[in-house]
Amino acid sequence: MHTLGRAAPKSLLLEGGNPVQRLALGRFWAARLNCPDSHPPCGQCRTCMQIEDDVFRDLILLNGAEGSLVIDEIRAVRALMNEPPAGPGMRVVVLAEAQFLTDKAANALLKSLEEPGPGNVFALLAPSREILLPTLVSRSFVLTLSWPTTSTADAERDQWSAALARFIQTGQGAWLEQTGKKGAVDAALGYGIIQDAQRALLQAGYGNPITELARVFAQRLDVVSIRQASVILENATKSLDAGANPAVVVEWLGFRLWGLVQK
Ligand SMILES: [Zn+2]
Numbered sequence: 001m002h003t004l005g006r007a008a009p010k011s012l013l014l015e016g017g018n019p020v021q022r023l024a025l026g027r028f029w030a031a032r033l034n035c036p037d038s039h040p041p042c043g044q045c046r047t048c049m050q051i052e053d054d055v056f057r058d059l060i061l062l063n064g065a066e067g068s069l070v071i072d073e074i075r076a077v078r079a080l081m082n083e084p085p086a087g088p089g090m091r092v093v094v095l096a097e098a099q100f101l102t103d104k105a106a107n108a109l110l111k112s113l114e115e116p117g118p119g120n121v122f123a124l125l126a127p128s129r130e131i132l133l134p135t136l137v138s139r140s141f142v143l144t145l146s147w148p149t150t151s152t153a154d155a156e157r158d159q160w161s162a163a164l165a166r167f168i169q170t171g172q173g174a175w176l177e178q179t180g181k182k183g184a185v186d187a188a189l190g191y192g193i194i195q196d197a198q199r200a201l202l203q204a205g206y207g208n209p210i211t212e213l214a215r216v217f218a219q220r221l222d223v224v225s226i227r228q229a230s231v232i233l234e235n236a237t238k239s240l241d242a243g244a245n246p247a248v249v250v251e252w253l254g255f256r257l258w259g260l261v262q263k
Pocket of ligand 1: 035036037041042043044045046047048049
């Protein structure tokens with residue numbers, strides 16, 4: 001992105017990640033093209049602060065999730081894009097969640113994407129290029145945020161999470177064997193197991209269980225015990241923070257959740 005900043009594309013499409021990450025990157029892009037102090041942007045100067053607070057005059061932010069990617073808004077942006085930016089940097093028009101551009105608005109946008117006035121650039125943010133009109137994508141330089149990937153570490157965690165799910169239902173399974181193995185659990189894995197359990201708890205709480213552990217939570221825990229489980233997980237995290245033996249913490253966690261489910 002720093003290299004890109006030296007010759008900013010007229011239209012940059014940022015895909016991948018989640019809406020918050022995309023928006024953060026959109027602001028970063030605006031800061032990259034406007035911070036007078038340094039490259040990368042300093043994050044501390046007046047310009048960077050104003051961009052962070054959405055009050056920078058050369059950052060125009062329209063969000064499709066808020067219903068603002070409609071024809072009238074795009075017309076107003078087009079008029080503005082013919083004028084030079086107010087400050088010494090570049091005017092950046094960020095169209096967040098660009099998949100919500102109405103067809104009419106998207107068509108009105110095409111010409112500006114190709115030929116914005118001097119000193120003006122667009123940044124389109126979207127989950128993926130596939131859900132945008134091809135005409136928008138073909139006029140943009142596409143940058144993909146890292147997608148959540150499945151690594152060996154994740155596969156190992158999935159096994160632990162599945163073993164935990166079996167253990168808290170039956171009090172048996174590979175769980176105790178796994179936690180009992182010398183050096184089997186380091187701190188990173190400990191945090192990972194806790195995080196997965198927290199995610200499973202969230203899924204259960206929202207009635208959308210995806211993993212096996214989440215399904216167990218959803219079936220066996222009521223609202224009160226979900227809250228208790230969340231406290232147990234917080235305490236396990238604190239123990240790891242304090243430097244406790246990860247294998248012991250994880251084993252304790254299993255027993256506490258088992259106890260909660262058996263109630
Ligand atoms: Zn700055």
